[in-house]
Amino acid sequence: xxxxxPSQTVGPFFARDLLWEGGGRVLFPGQGQGDRIALTGRVVxxxxxxxxxxxxxxxxxxxxxxxxSGGEGARPYGYGRISTDANGAYAIETVMPGAFKGPGxxxxxxxxxxxxxxxxxxxxxxxxxxxxxxxxxxxxxxxRAVGDPERLQTLIAVRDPANPKLYRWDVRLRGAxxxxxxxx
Amino acid sequence: xxxxxxxxxxxPYLYPDYKSTRLxxxxxxxxxxxxxxxxxxxxxxxxxxxxxxEADLTTWGKSAPLGEKMxxxxxVLDEDGRPVRRSLVEIWQANASGRYPHPVxxxxxPLDPNFLGKGQVITDDExxxxxxTVKPGAYPWQxxxxxxxxxxxxxxxxxxxxxxxxxxxxxxxxxxxxxxDPIFQSVPEAGRNLLVAELDLExxxxxxxxxxxxxxxxxxxxxxxxxx
Numbered sequence: 001x002x003x004x005x006p007s008q009t010v011g012p013f014f015a016r017d018l019l020w021e022g023g024g025r026v027l028f029p030g031q032g033q034g035d036r037i038a039l040t041g042r043v044v045x046x047x048x049x050x051x052x053x054x055x056x057x058x059x060x061x062x063x064x065x066x067x068x069s070g071g072e073g074a075r076p077y078g079y080g081r082i083s084t085d086a087n088g089a090y091a092i093e094t095v096m097p098g099a100f101k102g103p104g105x106x107x108x109x110x111x112x113x114x115x116x117x118x119x120x121x122x123x124x125x126x127x128x129x130x131x132x133x134x135x136x137x138x139x140x141x142x143x144r145a146v147g148d149p150e151r152l153q154t155l156i157a158v159r160d161p162a163n164p165k166l167y168r169w170d171v172r173l174r175g176a177x178x179x180x181x182x183x184x
Numbered sequence: 185x186x187x188x189x190x191x192x193x194x195x196p197y198l199y200p201d202y203k204s205t206r207l208x209x210x211x212x213x214x215x216x217x218x219x220x221x222x223x224x225x226x227x228x229x230x231x232x233x234x235x236x237x238e239a240d241l242t243t244w245g246k247s248a249p250l251g252e253k254m255x256x257x258x259x260v261l262d263e264d265g266r267p268v269r270r271s272l273v274e275i276w277q278a279n280a281s282g283r284y285p286h287p288v289x290x291x292x293x294p295l296d297p298n299f300l301g302k303g304q305v306i307t308d309d310e311x312x313x314x315x316x317t318v319k320p321g322a323y324p325w326q327x328x329x330x331x332x333x334x335x336x337x338x339x340x341x342x343x344x345x346x347x348x349x350x351x352x353x354x355x356x357x358x359x360x361x362x363x364x365d366p367i368f369q370s371v372p373e374a375g376r377n378l379l380v381a382e383l384d385l386e387x388x389x390x391x392x393x394x395x396x397x398x399x400x401x402x403x404x405x406x407x408x409x410x411x412x
Contacts, residue, residue: 001263001264001265002261002263002265002399002401003192003193003263003374003375003378003401004193004194004263004401004402004403005193005350005352005378005379005400005401005402006193006194006195006352006371006372006375006376006378006379007194007195007350007351007352008195008338008351008352008353008367008368008371008379009202009204009351009353009367010338010340010351011338011353012286012288012289013276013278013284013286013288013289014276014338015286016276016284016285016286016302017274017276017301017302017338018274018276018340045207045208046206046207046208046211047207049207051208053288057349059222059223059226059227059346060222061222067221067222067225069225069227069228076227076228076229076230078227079226079227100220100221100222101221102220102221103221108220108221108222113220113222113223113346115346115349117351118208119204119208120202120203120204120205120206120207120208120209121197121205121208121209122194122195122196122197122199122202122205122209122367122370123194123195123197124349124350124351125197125210126347128220141217141218141220142215142217145215145216145217146215151212173207173208173209173210174207174208174209174210174211175211178210178211178212179210180212180215181210181212181214181215182214182215182216182217183214183215183216183217184217184218184219184223184347
């Protein structure tokens with residue numbers, strides 16, 4: 001059984017190489033189905049300082065909870081890839097993902113899988129952000145595994161009271177309010 | 185935190201000799217969960233997403249880039265040794281002088297107008313990839329006094345599942361800088377040789393380009409109860 005190839009950092013010099021022209025910023029472009037939303041926030045380090053050079057990737061189900069694949073010649077619809085900016089901010093536009101079932105019949109709440117790469121991260125940081133409030137995700141497999149509501153709160157995107165299409169989710173990599181990261 | 189079957193070759197998040205890890209590595213243990221059905225699949229890159237010309241980094245400019253021309257070949261496999269087919273491999277690297285054409289690279293080495301240092305390729309039905317490039321140069325960095333990164337090529341792999349996503353670096357055999365590179369040294373000893381390409385002359389082009397082989401293994405179905 002071959003050993004897996006070890007991970008290494010993406011380093012500081014990726015942006016020009018891994019950010020696609022036309023961007024991975026708008027998901028499901030031109031598709032009518034589902035509610036269009038924006039997800040935005042900041043990535044900060046152990047001092048609360050902005051992480052200005054992260055590669056932020058997202059992968060999600062469509063509005064019906066189905067997993068999207070690419071059309072001929074097109075970018076895969078459910079996959080987002082952006083870089084954080086000088087304030088550590090990222091933003092994507094997408095559709096509200098539907099809930100989906102696991103192999104044992106368990107329900108995964110509306111969520112987006114996230115992988116963060118950056119200088120200083122020797123391995124990707126994986127996690128999932130929930131697009132539903134705490135009381136609606138309690139049966140989700142990750143919510144159950146985390147348990148502690150305070151820690152779980154770090155994975156819940158907050159709907160902007162002034163703009164119901166806007167969800168905010170800040171990610172602290174280390175220290176007080178550190179996001180829950182997962183090992184798949 | 186439970187030991188994982190992968191822990192023996194992957195670096196830790198916190199590796200203080202690589203200073204940038206100190207404020208970016210999580211302090212809390214990771215929560216171990218099986219990949220969701222969503223993460224057991226991944227973005228599939230359609231035929232036509234990658235142009236054949238993107239596998240040759242030496243034909244981008246008006247003339248050939250400076251440096252030692254090389255061919256890099258390899259197979260992408262999973263942990264069961266099965267080929268990872270039709271999967272996107274992205275590469276990027278410094279030029280032969282050790283300079284990236286990137287706004288934050290302030291290394292005082294020349295840019296090469298004929299070298300952009302990026303490419304991509306889709307693995308074939310055997311999981312094989314092949315790219316043509318020039319050997320990147322080593323370059324100094326600020327991590328520690330007299331620090332130099334060994335020559336390396338960055339690779340980004342998607343596999344067939346989001347849970348297989350991997351970004352890594354490939355190094356060159358016999359490079360004395362490997363011993364002083366905290367990024368390379370962050371990998372446990374058992375895994376370090378997995379990041380070093382092998383010289384494979386016959387994969388090169390006679391009289392033109394040196395050949396190197398770098399096989400890549402992504403996590404496989406053993407790593408998850410549902411199979412990837």
